[in-house]
Amino acid sequence: MLTPERHRLILQLLKEKGIVKIQEIMELTCSSESTIRRDLSQLEEQKFLKRIHGGASRLQGKLQEPSMIEKSSKNLHEKQLIAKYAAGLVEEGDCIYLDAGSTIFEMIDSLPNDIVVVTNGFMHLPGLLNKGISTFLIGGLAKQKTNALIGRGALESLEFYRFDKCFMGVNGIHPQFGFTTPDQEEAMVKQKALFLSREAFVLADSTKFSEISFAKIADIHEASIITNDLEDEIGHQYLNRTTIKVVTA
């Protein structure tokens, strides 16, 4: 059997199963172990798969999850609930802004397809493009820690767009001090996106309430809040100041 034919078979098998054992491929192609090992090395070299002990595995989108994985696992379920509800607010034909961040990331799967998205979170790109959503990235400095684009480039890029709705993550929510986040540069981007949007939604799990972070994004009344749980006592402080939607399991 000729080399390209084996390679094609291997990749096809890998596409179906996600993981293949060397033994399987040996049977399928009637070749020796050495040959298959060589094939796998070559295909790995060309970035078509990843070798693992005993065989090979498909490699997936590299643009995702550097530090995302650790972060996500903790509040994942709550985040997903919040995100799913938020995604439900988006209607066909909408033009929306998606902030960087893991909670917002969870919205992507549930978004309608016929929309236009502008985002500063480059981790969102593979998911959005996969769904066939028209996606614009704003420019700016790429910040590794949060996978966000920030700075002057980001602010000026935003000027080109106006949004029906925007969805934000924040680190602190407080009745007096408003929405806050640790990074001044990121705060400026969020602020501007919020200003450019007809409706604004902040996605935040319950731990963010009564917290105050360094840089202010906006006052409480400038965005609706979507959260998963809220003590009555705290909820009281926000009455008549803004809209809060509590999503429960």
Added chain:
Amino acid sequence: MLTPERHRLILQLLKEKGIVKIQEIMELTCSSESTIRRDLSQLEEQKFLKRIHGGASRLQGKLQEPSMIEKSSKNLHEKQLIAKYAAGLVEEGDCIYLDAGSTIFEMIDSLPNDIVVVTNGFMHLPGLLNKGISTFLIGGLAKQKTNALIGRGALESLEFYRFDKCFMGVNGIHPQFGFTTPDQEEAMVKQKALFLSREAFVLADSTKFSEISFAKIADIHEASIITNDLEDEIGHQYLNRTTIKVVTA
């Protein structure tokens, strides 16, 4: 058996099976190995098939992935050579523009760390950030096929920057028609980046020479060319028009 008849049989067999071995064709046509080799060389010359070790494989048809494989596997090493040389041109403290594209991608590993990079290729981000390189992304519409940011947002974002050096991929290089690429939008981005750069380098394997694609980026003399191989005859046409660096193994 006459030559055209053999050729017809070979192509028919290839159409059915996708891959054929020389031995098979020898049996089928009752011809010698030499003859079949000659046939395959000719048919390859006329772009009817691709020769592989032990036989020949269909060029395009429905097996799109395999053709992609052949393509990348064939040029990968050359691309790496070209990319490595190009990366060597970048000095500490430089501010450079990196075009989207697989050849440029290969540069990242070999770049110095203390530089500033601006790019429209979002596939480059993880690699660049991993190395701790300050990276700015320009804005724009995310194009899935080429992993590039294009359009008005991209052009306007570029205005914020000036570069010491820029590195481009192209699809065609021609002494009269200059550098060309299939997508008009991408061509505009490349053009502008080139204009904003003190020095410009085009990375292209030898197959790009004498090709002409749809959208013009710039004239030959506006960028130096880095390639892996160049026939004397073709090289002659570029004498005194631009700088060409040929990188060999």
Added chain:
DNA sequence: TCTAAAATATGAATGATTTTGGAAGAGTTT
């Protein structure tokens, strides 16, 4: 029509290159 030279096609031989399968020993997993 015939003939000789030129052009073309073929098959075999050659030495170089690539691919292949197996073996030895180091490294992993269970």
Added chain:
DNA sequence: AAACTCTTCCAAAATCATTCATATTTTAGA
């Protein structure tokens, strides 16, 4: 510790490009 897997190396086998001699066809001229 046993079973399995991995890398590295080597030699056999297959395939490759090239050359050369032979056979066939074409062409030009008498």
